[in-house]
Amino acid sequence: MIFILLIVLLVFIVYLNKNFYLKKNNAKYPNGPLVLPIIGSLYRVSFKTPHLSFKNLSQQYGKIFSIKMGCVETIVINDISILQKTFRDKPTIFQQRFWLPSFYNVGEYRDIVFSNGPYWREIKSILKNSLTKTKSRSMEDLFNSECSKAEQYIMKKIKENNNIVDMMKTTKRLLLNIMVKFLFNISFEYDDGSLSKEIFDFVKSYNLIFEYLAKQPGDFIPLLRPFDTHDKIAKEYSNLLKFFTPFIDETLKNIDKENPKCFLEYLLIEIERDPNSMIKPESIPHICFSIIVAGSDTTGTTLEWMILYLSNYPNIQEKLHCEINSSHHPTLKEKKNYPFLRAVINETLRISPPAPFALPHICSEDTIVSFNGHDYFFPKYTQIIPNLYGANRNENEFDDPNTFNPDRHPSSTASHVSYSSGPRSCPGENMADDILFVVSTRLYKYFKFERTTNQLYDEYGVLTKTLTPKDYLSKVTFRS
Numbered sequence: 001m002i003f004i005l006l007i008v009l010l011v012f013i014v015y016l017n018k019n020f021y022l023k024k025n026n027a028k029y030p031n032g033p034l035v036l037p038i039i040g041s042l043y044r045v046s047f048k049t050p051h052l053s054f055k056n057l058s059q060q061y062g063k064i065f066s067i068k069m070g071c072v073e074t075i076v077i078n079d080i081s082i083l084q085k086t087f088r089d090k091p092t093i094f095q096q097r098f099w100l101p102s103f104y105n106v107g108e109y110r111d112i113v114f115s116n117g118p119y120w121r122e123i124k125s126i127l128k129n130s131l132t133k134t135k136s137r138s139m140e141d142l143f144n145s146e147c148s149k150a151e152q153y154i155m156k157k158i159k160e161n162n163n164i165v166d167m168m169k170t171t172k173r174l175l176l177n178i179m180v181k182f183l184f185n186i187s188f189e190y191d192d193g194s195l196s197k198e199i200f201d202f203v204k205s206y207n208l209i210f211e212y213l214a215k216q217p218g219d220f221i222p223l224l225r226p227f228d229t230h231d232k233i234a235k236e237y238s239n240l241l242k243f244f245t246p247f248i249d250e251t252l253k254n255i256d257k258e259n260p261k262c263f264l265e266y267l268l269i270e271i272e273r274d275p276n277s278m279i280k281p282e283s284i285p286h287i288c289f290s291i292i293v294a295g296s297d298t299t300g301t302t303l304e305w306m307i308l309y310l311s312n313y314p315n316i317q318e319k320l321h322c323e324i325n326s327s328h329h330p331t332l333k334e335k336k337n338y339p340f341l342r343a344v345i346n347e348t349l350r351i352s353p354p355a356p357f358a359l360p361h362i363c364s365e366d367t368i369v370s371f372n373g374h375d376y377f378f379p380k381y382t383q384i385i386p387n388l389y390g391a392n393r394n395e396n397e398f399d400d401p402n403t404f405n406p407d408r409h410p411s412s413t414a415s416h417v418s419y420s421s422g423p424r425s426c427p428g429e430n431m432a433d434d435i436l437f438v439v440s441t442r443l444y445k446y447f448k449f450e451r452t453t454n455q456l457y458d459e460y461g462v463l464t465k466t467l468t469p470k471d472y473l474s475k476v477t478f479r480s
């Protein structure tokens with residue numbers, strides 16, 4: 001009897017392992033680890049560091065491999081060229097978001113990040129238009145004024161705390177302020193302003209939502225759905241939306257239709273102008289939330305990583321300081337005159353992409369992806385994970401990929417895919433690059449950042465909402 005059961009189980013396991021038999025024309029379903037009943041190949045994925053698991057699996061199974069995550073058929077892409085070719089050459093097939101059941105609780109698919117179809121196209125195009133290069137450039141004043149507030153805060157902390165400053169907290173706050181100003185034209189003070197409690201509650205709910213989202217076993221294993229806590233996500237999310245209500249009301253009252261001063265005014269004008277618009281007033285808080293989430297933590301984390309690497313490698317920090325330390329302050333128009341700063345930004349984004357595996361896409365039709373003489377079969381409804389971390393650290397593409405080395409970027413071409421690729425790629429890329437440029441030209445001109453210990457700061461980080469450094473403090477000195 002046991003023998004028969006074992007045979008049945010074995011047959012079942014072979015049946016589950018698509019890579020043994022699934023083909024279309026001559027294209028083969030990508031290889032991957034053994035699939036077990038119920039859990040699939042989840043036994044090969046660390047939930048704390050999935051990006052590292054994917055990277056290790058790609059060394060075993062190739063740049064494109066398959067992995068069944070519980071009940072979800074998944075293909076992971078771990079190479080810059082394959083990723084760009086796949087997402088750009090077949091834009092319509094790969095542009096939809098893969099929906100895990102828990103995603104609905106954040107935005108009800110009315111935001112930008114998780115929505116799909118014509119609604120997503122409409123809102124993404126409005127955001128992109130409001131962020132065209134020229135408009136983003138006109139935000140230079142906004143970035144400079146928020147940055148000068150951050151500098152005053154750093155100076156205050158230098159005096160109060162004997163030069164020891166929590167730069168992680170400071171950059172988080174700076175980016176939250178920039179994004180709120182961009183969305184609502186509202187500015188926050190750093191210390192004890194009347195809005196501090198609201199911001200504190202907002203950040204608390206926002207962190208909790210992401211903690212809960214990471215712990216929904218039913219997303220992958222339907223048998224475990226009773227252990228999901230969607231109600232907690234929904235409750236925190238509705239708390240969080242309250243943060244936006246006063247700003248939205250204020251903007252509605254003072255809207256200047258001829259001369260929109262912030263994204264929300266621009267959005268309201270666009271909706272009113274188009275009688276067929278699919279965006280309803282109830283969707284506005286969801287849209288605002290997704291832009292804040294997508295824009296602030298990613299860009300803030302990149303600044304945190306940059307300070308960490310430049311504290312670990314003081315020679316690189318000095319070389320950067322020399323490039324930007326002139327009496328004339330660099331402006332965005334002069335970006336190309338600062339190749340080393342751009343190389344430092346690109347290298348930081350390459351080695352520590354804030355969104356290490358972006359967000360899942362879905363393959364919406366059976367299709368074949370050809371690369372380097374191999375044809376890979378991507379079946380309809382497969383989840384597609386772009387492993388940006390693995391692609392950016394690919395040994396075949398970069399010498400010594402785990403070492404922070406800005407000199408590897410000799411030209412202005414960005415050699416990383418940290419903003420992903422194709423129609424679903426980051427619409428905030430230019431804005432983020434401009435913020436990183438403006439903030440860095442100021443921080444590394446006026447301040448010197450050092451470690452508070454003799455040991456190098458940890459360069460692996462932890463995965464929370466983004467791939468972020470482990471907490472560190474900085475010794476900050478004002479360069480007179």
Ligand code: HEM
Binds near residue numbers: 426
């Ligand atoms: C260093 C900074 C940033 C990085 C590394 C980054 C990276 C990314 C990545 C990897 C995605 C997912 C792409 C995909 O699914 O394939 C994304 C999506 C997105 N990002 Fe960014 N981002 C950054 C800054 C920003 C900023 C400043 C904004 C604000 C305007 C923004 C707005 C968005 C939005 C709205 C999406 C969703 C796009 C969609 O689903 O179609 N991001 N970003």
